[in-house]
Amino acid sequence: MPGVDSIQMTDRVSKRWSVRIHPRTPAMDGLGQTLLADIHQLPLAHIEAVRTSRIYLLRGNLTALDVEQLAKQLFADPVSERYTITEGLSQRSDRQDVIEVQPLPGVMDPVALSTEQAIRRLLEHRDDKPAPVIEVRTARRYEILGAHSSDELDRIASRILANSCMEAWYIQGSQRHDVLPEDFSAPPTLSFSLRHVLIRELDDNQLKHLSRQGHLFLSLEEMKTIQRFYQDLNRDPTDLELETLAQTWSEHCVHKTLKSAVDYEGEDFGIPGRVHIQFDNLLKETIVKATTDLDRDWCLSVFVDNAGVIAFDDQWGIAFKAETHNHPSAIEPYGGAATGTGGCIRDVMGCGLGAKPIASTDVFCLAPPDFDANKLPKDVLHPRRVLKGVVGGVRDYGNRMGIPTVNGAIYFDERYLANPLVFCGCVGLIPRHCIDKAPQPGDKIVVAGGRTGRDGIHGATFSSAELTDTHADEFSHAVQIGNAIEEKKLLDAQLLARDHQDGCLYSAVTDCGAGGLSSAVGEMGEQIGADVELQNVPLKYPGLRYDEIWISEAQERMVYAVPPDKIEKFLAVFAAEDVEATVIGSFTNDKKLRVRYNDTTVCELDMSFLHDGLPRTIRKATWTANPPELLVSARAAPNTLSNEPTACNDRLLSALSDWSTASKEWVIRQYDHEVQGRSVIKPLAGLQSGPSDAAVIRPIYTSKQGIAIGCGLCPQLSDDPYWMAIYAIDEALRNIICVGANPQRTAILDNFCWPKVDTEQSMGTLVRACRGAYDAAMAYGLPFISGKDSLNNEFTMSDAEAARTELPKCIAIPPTLLISALGIVDDTAHCVTMDLKSADNVIAIASTDIRQNDLTAAMQTHHKIAALIAEGKVQAAHDVSDGGMAVALAEMCIASGLGISANISTGNFSHDLFDEPSTTYLLEMSEKDANSAGLPILGRVCIKPNLTIARDDHEIVNLSVEKISGAWRSPLSHGGSQSS
Amino acid sequence: MSELRVLVLRAAGINCDEEVMHCWQLAGASPTLMHVNTLADNPSRLDDFTIVTIPGGFSYGDDLGAGVILARRLMQDLAHPLRTLVDRGGGILGICNGFQVLVKMGLLPGSDFGHDQVTVTYNNSAKFEARWVKLRVCTDRCPFLKSTDNKHIELPIEHAEGKVVTASDTVASNLASAGHIAVRYVDDEGRTDTYPANPNGSTAGIAGLCDATGRVFGLMPHPDRHFDHTHHPLWTTRETSTTPDGLTIFQNAVRFWKK
Secondary structure (H helix, E strand, O other): OOOEOOOOOOOOOOEEEEEEEEEOOHHHOHHHHHHHHHHHOOOOOOOOEEEEEEEEEEEEOOOHHHHHHHHHHHHOOOOOEEEEEEEOOOOOOOOOEEEEEEEOOOOOOHHHHHHHHHHHHHHOOOOOOOOOOEEEEEEEEEEEEOOOOHHHHHHHHHHHHOOOOOEEEEEEOOOOOOOOOOOOOOOOOOOOOOOEOOOOOOOHHHHHHHHHHOOOOOOHHHHHHHHHHHHHHOOOOEHHHHHHHHHHOOHHHHOOOOOOEEEEEEEOOOOOOEEEEEEOOOOOOOHHHHHHHHOOOOEEEOOOOOOEEEEOOOOEEEEEEEEEOHHHHHHOHHHHHHHHHHHHHHHHHOOOOOOEEEEEEEEEEEOOOOOOHHHOOOOOOOHHHHHHHHHHHHHHHHHHHOOOEEEEEEEEOHHHOOOOEEEEEEEEEEEHHHOOOOOOOOOEEEEEEOOEOOOOOOHHHHOOOOEEOOHHHHOHHHOOOOOHHHHHHHHHHHHHHHOOOOOOOOOEEEEOOOOHHHHHHHHHOOOOOEEEEHHHOOEOOOOOOHHHHHHOOOOOEEEEEEOHHHHHHHHHHHHHOOOOEEEEEEEOOOOEEEEEEOOEEEEEEEHHHHHHOOOOOEEEEEEOOOOOOOOOOOOOOOOOOOOOHHHHHHHHHHHHOOOOOOOOHHHHOOOOOOOOOOEEEOOEEOOOOEEOOOEEEOOOOOOOOEEEEEEEEOHHHOOOHHHHHHHHHHHHHHHHHHHOOOHHHEEEEEEEEOOOOOOHHHHHHHHHHHHHHHHHHHHHOOOEEEEEEEOOOEEEOOHHHHHHHOOOOEEEOOOEEEEEEEEEEOOHHHOOEOOOOOOOOEEEEEEOOOOOOOHHHHHHHHHHHHHHHHOOOOOEEEEOOOOHHHHHHHHHHHHHOOEEEEEEOOOOOOOOOOOOOOOEEEEEEOHHHHHHOOOOEEEEEEOOOEEEEEEOOEEEEEEEHHHHHHHHHOOOOOOOOOOO | OOOOEEEEEEOOOEOOHHHHHHHHHHHOOEEEEEEHHHHHHOHHHHHHOOEEEEOOEOHHHHEOEOOHHHHHHHHHHHHHHHHHHHHOOOEEEEEOHHHHHHHHHOOOOOOOOOOOOEEEEOOOOOOOEEEEEEEEEOOOOOHHHOOOOOOEEEEEEEEOOOEEEEOOHHHHHHHHHOOOEEEEEOOOOOOOOOOOOOOOOOHHHEEEEEOOOOOEEEEOOOHHHOOOHHHOOOOOOOOOOOOOHHHHHHHHHHHHHHO
16 A cells, blocks of 8 residues: 555635645655756855755645545556545645745646546546536656755756746745645736837837837847838738738848848958958858759759658658757756757648658757866856756657657857757658648638647747847746647647548648747638638637737647538547647638637738748858857867877877767666667677767658668857858768768758857858858758747846956857758668678778869769768778877777777878868778778778777887776766766 | 457557557567557357457556456456356466556456565665566476577567566565566576566566466566567677567467467
8 A cells, every 4th residue: 555644634615725746755765866966066065955846836626535546547647656645735844854846827738637537537537526617737856855946946946946937945844944835826817908119210229129029039120111111001010910921030030141142252262362242141052052052853842831741752752951949948958958859849740731750850959068167157058957957858859759869069169158058850751742742712710739839939939049147037838848749639639630542631731949839820821811710729728819818829739721512520539639730710711810819800911911021131251261269169179199009098088088089878778779679780789889860760661661860960169150061061971971871862951050140250150061062061061941040149248247257248159050861771682880890891081172172072982982882892880080099999889899999190190190181981881892992901801999099100009998988988888977 | 270369359448559559560479569459349250260369559548557448347247257268278368557457356376365465566776677687487388488499588668667566575486486477577597586687676576477377477578569570689799590589479379279
């Protein structure tokens, strides 16, 4: 029997109850032990213990016996847990210091929703009683032993246990007695009145003020365009119309900077001299132009849909998309990364008539986990917390959706302190006949999935703004909480509707992401028009104002265009999967976006103005080398070059324990990377879990053909974004070639994360990256199929904070371009991993310096290596990147436990051992195959677990594999929270 | 040979149904995928099937603990028909979340043990872990494991709540003596209690249990993720000609029930 500590019984009809569940013994409290370690890091080393419990707060016509039945059958595990039931919503603690954390009213609480449903089901068979009306909230409680003051408890709560932008905490016990809420507080109810914004009479300053205070984040020029539009209409806009324009015209949705006309006058690209180039549309004339010029027939859908699609075989296409979710992750890392993952998955679900997600990727750019906590600016979360949060978010969303997270990278640099970057990618499988979609006039507009709440208001415009130290307060409403199971149900239902025996039950689908219904319906109806009845949108709780319903970015929603003759079947499919689907309007043919709320028209906008009215600007751009750095990169400058053995040994050990290079096993093992049974090459390789270059999966169980997924990211080269882009593309391609991809069937994605682009020089950095991307894509034959950008990744703090933290007043991220690569693997039987295989083999090298040669020479190297791998001549392949040749050799040893004896001479490799050369591969081959391929031999694999490297016969590195392995594994072995 | 009909159960958050369906097909069975809502509407559908499989995932988000909500649902709507299926000689296979469901329903280790004797709970590491493990087969009464030459198998685990805990040491030794422990985690020396060979701190290295008949079997590791030799993390380093260990489990069942 589970233990019952106390039950206070009095029966009445409707009551409040609190049920607290705790581990049976402290030894069973694994979470408590993990939290204690985190608290000791604060540092509060004198805290003795943390005891955790979870609380279910119930309101309804429940008797004490009912509650006990729930505690026994639903809440508490009969073996490992005990429960305590109290009438009322608070369980007082007088002796122990306790922190109780509760979600703020209106914050999404998926566990509470599941609990409500489970209770209804459990109690629905109660004899002769009506089904109880139940409302559930959840809370978490932490008993802290050994705290000296309530300040310490507040510190533990704010730094580790809770996030004040969506949770409240209450301290009880010997130190303080916060009063816990007596009842469930509801989010505020806003009554209806149609509001107009008197824009026609405003002067420039007032327009600017409106743009900032209304969180529209539009430029003066854009505000004036809107003003003129309404002056011509002889009326003022409704607040909802203005919001709709701001969402649709946001940088996030329309990428107006990259698409603008640019006049570039500055250094030439890759060759000395200066040039003057005018772009009518920067993106179209660089990134998109590469795709158009390459004109590959296997590119099935490029830049027009939520994801790009390439052909897999005659029947199937592969969709690929990568997104960023930077600003939300800065404020709430767990929720931000989780909903970033969820949002990118929905992009793939909303591609064509829907692709089935089969893999995810994640890349993070963060400040080093050992950043001095005393120098942290106000409202900036410590990088260690950000790391744990974003990893947890990706983990919980991806694992729950049942989508393997197969590839990623983490790059550390102090300049990401206040603007961590979170890139989420998703790969989907789509029947080729499902790639095209078009909503038809008369189709019903259906919203399906999660309900709409106040979560995520202004995400699109917020993400287009610069962060300041007031943003955590100002934009806490932009944070969304994910509910992966809701999205999984939605996916199940959508695939059943897509593959229905009567044919696809809808004519178009898109995801409800940034901008909410406003963007989703506005985009779908762009060519035809749409009528929406907002009062029909299902809400999480009453009291949302019409404009909130329209722009809410509540998660897990998709919008469908369903022909009237299929609507009944469509709704039945969704109902059978327990997914709510609701008709909220129709598509029309009058090219207007019309929104009503209970018979009042709250929006009537021409689709043409909404989508084509954005004023185009010409931006001037220039660029000269060596722009000043605002904050020194965290990456240590190369030590003075020395070929002395001890110096090189030390350099290698420190290069291996560089945060960016060190093992990411702690992260990778938290991700399910094998669900769906498609895995061929996993993120960890070899007996000793070395770092794979890329992942391979088999999309179709019965086919040997596969796809390789990898990435390239070189912000350390952002001094000249032209070369940074080329190196990133080169790295992404090398990574997937190393596992067996066919470079002639490879497509890439671009994700730009930039600081503010408001000067000619900063615009110049964007131009250089775009041009580098074009040059490399053309030379290597790699079409871009989709892309995304996130600008304004800067953080401004007050002068006082800057003085206190000794940081620059404005911290800008380095220009960062992530290239994700997706390549077809013709036969997965020929895939290779990077771990050494046999002491009979040699290590051969293939290297081309792209700064000395034209890119064609590098292309030939890539193709040559890919061919050797496809022919089965390569036993192990590894890309040389961060940390150079020395680190790459070490990683091959670490993965296998075998050793390498290498002798480097100018004949085979002229760079410094620790330089990051371009286009360099290390290949384990038989001596005969290496010779016949004409590849220089660098060394031999040996049984003895030792790495020795000689330079011109002079030994400069001699380390045991155990030693290098330890250096590589220790930094991130516990999420960076324990010093090595 | 007649066809072997297998029901693969689906519910909100179950996410390994596709690979489980494929494993049954590869092994030569005839699997049918069905949502628990559909089955609960008409439980007599179970009469058509010999084996029920509950695949892995996060049923209903595991929001009240792993497998709890689906277990309650099955106990409420399908307890009797499932019992009947086992009584007439059929089998139940629970993988990962499916195993957690079977334990929380009390179908594992079975009616010889009270509902409050054995559970599956949070890993010692208090977090989700993905890694390959080596398992020793410890029973000869489980048809899913009946293959003579295969006393060690290798499969991946990917879970946050996989630690099998018993109410007392006596319960653990009863499980062993009564032959309920189907598979244990072992390291290269055969020990069951070293991390990460035992990835979650499971009592006695328990990775899977079977009931008194041997025909109800559940395990935390995923046989459905080792149906091809390229699934094994070391496939590029070794020659393989034998059947992948995961697929063997499905084939064993087909061999047993189809004869």
